[in-house]
Amino acid sequence: MALLVVRHAQASYGSDDYDRLSPLGWTQAGHLGTWLAHEPHGFARVRVGAMRRHRETFEAIRRAFAEAGHPLPEPEEDADLNEFDHGAVIRAYLVERADADMRARAGSHDPTVVGPMLYAAIHAWAHDELDAVPERWGVFGERVARAGAAAADATGDGPTLVVSSGGVIARLAQQALEVPAARAVDLNLAIRNASINEFSTRHGRLRFGSFNTLPHLAHDRRLWTHF
Numbered sequence: 001m002a003l004l005v006v007r008h009a010q011a012s013y014g015s016d017d018y019d020r021l022s023p024l025g026w027t028q029a030g031h032l033g034t035w036l037a038h039e040p041h042g043f044a045r046v047r048v049g050a051m052r053r054h055r056e057t058f059e060a061i062r063r064a065f066a067e068a069g070h071p072l073p074e075p076e077e078d079a080d081l082n083e084f085d086h087g088a089v090i091r092a093y094l095v096e097r098a099d100a101d102m103r104a105r106a107g108s109h110d111p112t113v114v115g116p117m118l119y120a121a122i123h124a125w126a127h128d129e130l131d132a133v134p135e136r137w138g139v140f141g142e143r144v145a146r147a148g149a150a151a152a153d154a155t156g157d158g159p160t161l162v163v164s165s166g167g168v169i170a171r172l173a174q175q176a177l178e179v180p181a182a183r184a185v186d187l188n189l190a191i192r193n194a195s196i197n198e199f200s201t202r203h204g205r206l207r208f209g210s211f212n213t214l215p216h217l218a219h220d221r222r223l224w225t226h227f
Contacts, residue, residue: 002155002200004041005162005169006032008053009060009194013227014109019052021060028194028223029057033064035216036161044158046073047151049081049165057194058163072161076154080147083165084140085133086118092132093121111227115189122167122185141181144171152201166191173197176208187211193225 009032010025011018021029048058058075065072094106098120105113124130126137135143147168154160170187176199177183191197191212198209217223 003151003160003162003198003206004036004043005151005164005172005197005199006057006061007166007169007191007193007195007197008049008051008057008163010225010227011053011193021053021056024223024225025053025193026056026060028217028225029060030064031216031223032057032194032196033061034068036061037065037068037070041159041161043072043161045154045160046075046162047078047081047154047160048075048163049083049168050077050079051082051165054081054163054165061161061163075163078147078150080143080150081162081164081168084135084167086167088132088134089125089130090118090121092130093117093124095132096130097121097124114227119185119189122188123182126182126185137181140167141171141175144168145175148172148175148206149204151199152204152206155201169197172199172206173208173211176206189226191226193227 009029010022012020012022048054062072094103102117108114125133128137151160151162167188169191170184173187174181174184192214194217195212195214197211199206200209201207214224
């Protein structure tokens with residue numbers, strides 16, 4: 001394993017400030033940190049997105065490493081690891097593409113409603129069918145590719161830990177697997193909070209290892225969340 005990319009733990013879904021960990025998210029991140037600290041990863045570099053939920057997830061990981069007597073390198077912030085603007089994509093979809101029934105249910109926080117709506121919105125975005133978005137799908141892909149290249153370069157110093165978001169990790173996996181970009185939509189909606197995703201580097205490019213694993217939460221499926 002040369003590059004381990006983790007998704008942030010559960011953020012405050014349904015609150016006024018999504019970009020912070022929920023109490024459950026802090027628990028997930030703590031378990032993740034404890035598991036990582038007791039495995040012989042030997043991280044030489046750490047790269048973290050610039051969002052609060054990224055920093056808080058890393059803080060919980062760092063705390064667990066410190067308690068285990070294994071200090072981590074200082075994190076290097078990379079805004080290219082930031083998630084795309086879900087809210088903007090959904091708002092554009094509701095205005096430009098959604099039917100009346102979808103618009104009527106848009107205020108729901110029920111995952112059975114939000115999941116299909118988010119899938120439809122990202123799918124439309126991935127097919128360049130939305131105009132009122134701050135970042136086009138292709139531009140997002142280019143940003144993720146830069147983040148992946150920077151992370152790959154970091155592995156020249158040894159194993160590297162990255163903390164990012166589901167959309168970014170899904171695009172990294174899609175690019176590494178060299179499959180159509182639309183497949184990233186399926187990967188994005190599948191990825192769980194605080195999941196572990198492994199990549200390696202070969203000839204300066206990322207290669208796919210494993211996706212969406214939760215060995216640190218295997219003891220309690222109630223800790224498995226997507227939102």
